[in-house]
Amino acid sequence: MSQVTVLVGAQWGDEGKGKVIDILTENVQYVVRYQGGNNAGHTVVIDDNKYILHLIPSGILHAKKICVIGNGVVVDPKALIEEIDFLKEKGIDVDGRLKVSDKAHVIMPYHRKLDALRELKKNGRIGTTKRGIGPCYSDKASRSGIRMGDFFDAGYFRSILEENVEEKNALFKDFYGETGFSADDIFNEYMKYFERLKQYVCDTVSLLDKAYRRGESILCEGAQGTFLDVDHGTYPYVTSSNPTAGGACIGAGIGPSRIGRVLGVVKAYTTRVGEGPFPTEFRSELKDKIREKGGEFGATTGRPRRCGWFDAVLVKNSVDINGIDSVVITKLDVLDEQDVIKICVAYKYKGDLYDCIPGLPGFLDNCEPVYEDHPGWLKDTSAITSYSDLPPNGKKYLTRIKELIGSDIMLVSVGKNRKQTFACKNA
Ligand code: IMP
Numbered sequence: 001m002s003q004v005t006v007l008v009g010a011q012w013g014d015e016g017k018g019k020v021i022d023i024l025t026e027n028v029q030y031v032v033r034y035q036g037g038n039n040a041g042h043t044v045v046i047d048d049n050k051y052i053l054h055l056i057p058s059g060i061l062h063a064k065k066i067c068v069i070g071n072g073v074v075v076d077p078k079a080l081i082e083e084i085d086f087l088k089e090k091g092i093d094v095d096g097r098l099k100v101s102d103k104a105h106v107i108m109p110y111h112r113k114l115d116a117l118r119e120l121k122k123n124g125r126i127g128t129t130k131r132g133i134g135p136c137y138s139d140k141a142s143r144s145g146i147r148m149g150d151f152f153d154a155g156y157f158r159s160i161l162e163e164n165v166e167e168k169n170a171l172f173k174d175f176y177g178e179t180g181f182s183a184d185d186i187f188n189e190y191m192k193y194f195e196r197l198k199q200y201v202c203d204t205v206s207l208l209d210k211a212y213r214r215g216e217s218i219l220c221e222g223a224q225g226t227f228l229d230v231d232h233g234t235y236p237y238v239t240s241s242n243p244t245a246g247g248a249c250i251g252a253g254i255g256p257s258r259i260g261r262v263l264g265v266v267k268a269y270t271t272r273v274g275e276g277p278f279p280t281e282f283r284s285e286l287k288d289k290i291r292e293k294g295g296e297f298g299a300t301t302g303r304p305r306r307c308g309w310f311d312a313v314l315v316k317n318s319v320d321i322n323g324i325d326s327v328v329i330t331k332l333d334v335l336d337e338q339d340v341i342k343i344c345v346a347y348k349y350k351g352d353l354y355d356c357i358p359g360l361p362g363f364l365d366n367c368e369p370v371y372e373d374h375p376g377w378l379k380d381t382s383a384i385t386s387y388s389d390l391p392p393n394g395k396k397y398l399t400r401i402k403e404l405i406g407s408d409i410m411l412v413s414v415g416k417n418r419k420q421t422f423a424c425k426n427a
Contacts, residue, residue, distance in 0.1 A: 003218065010264035010265060011270055011315065011318070012228055014305060037131060052300075056080070069100045072247060075105070114171075115135050148201050151198070154191060245262045278364075336382070341374045349366065
């Protein structure tokens with residue numbers, strides 16, 4: 001294992017990163033979240049216990065691992081405290097192992113309200129999680145945001161809070177016809193949160209640099225997925241951060257020359273939550289069948305996920321954008337009952353074939369997926385523990401995916417539990 005590994009979702013998120021991170025964590029000392037906020041939901045099942053984590057890296061479930069919420073993450077302090085309390089109730093030791101960047105931006109009540117109001121107003125809704133993610137990143141970019149470290153100076157926090165509340169209240173009142181917020185109330189509420197959280201807040205860039213120089217290994221975990229990236233995703237139907245591998249350098253403060261390996265997590269089919277184009281989306285009764293079998297309901301909002309065939313154009317582009325060295329294929333078992341399995345190998349648009357995703361308005365909405373048909377394996381794979389036991393058509397499916405996306409397959413997952421995973425050197 002490289003000293004610094006970045007793990008990304010290669011599709012639209014929900015690829016099953018939580019389980020993979022959990023497995024890889026065995027071999028690292030530090031696990032770092034580098035972007036997003038509590039819009040994410042990483043599900044980990046250990047001995048029939050299910051943990052859904054939104055902000056804290058799932059590495060926290062392993063004793064002694066240090067878990068870092070990097071500067072690129074947006075932190076909702078109330079949600080973070082709830083998650084800490086949930087873990088403590090489960091008997092998990094958090095204090096001393098959780099570190100939160102003093103440069104991470106803070107989600108404020110007006111961010112959540114703005115997110116919800118924008119969703120109501122917009123004609124082409126994004127279908128956000130309404131956690132205030134977009135408005136918080138907007139304030140970060142417009143240099144009016146509040147950072148975790150700002151709470152150490154209550155006077156400074158109060159002054160930027162007042163400026164923000166004044167500006168946002170005018171927007172709520174004049175544009176949305178809504179009531180605004182009291183700076184006093186927010187100040188008191190957030191200073192209480194800070195009292196709880198201050199023990200975790202530190203300079204995580206220097207913490208990680210020291211760990212790197214000591215030769216310790218670091219796993220950077222991306223939330224969401226490549227095509228929800230604000231730069232490389234299906235804009236504007238994206239989140240407001242950079243889940244791609246490059247985002248790890250910025251959001252964890254680890255320079256590119258220190259990243260040794262990039263792993264992609266890829267579902268054996270495709271899903272997406274929220275609005276936006278999805279060329280291979282099922283139009284038939286398959287959409288309910290796969291959703292049920294795959295348990296495709298959002299870990300954060302409970303929303304049903306949209307489901308579709310494996311899109312090799314999408315994943316090949318993801319391999320390129322992220323510089324993925326190898327992938328983990330998840331949820332192969334969900335396809336066990338399909339007699340024919342389709343893979344999208346190109347997009348047809350206005351008579352031309354494409355193996356890329358140009359930024360033309362409406363391209364992905366109007367392109368036609370070009371499919372290859374593959375015979376299914378029609379056997380239960382959920383108890384398989386070795387690649388050699390996979391039915392021949394299962395092996396052929398993986399081999400074809402490998403060829404099309406141009407990346408090795410490192411592991412295959414056939415169920416929620418850690419043990420339902422096997423290595424895949426030969427595909
Ligand atoms: P936001 O991140 O809440 O602003 O939502 C923007 C888009 O990203 C919406 O389509 C959400 O459904 C999607 N999204 C955000 N977080 C996740 C996630 O963890 N998994 C899948 N989709 C997500």
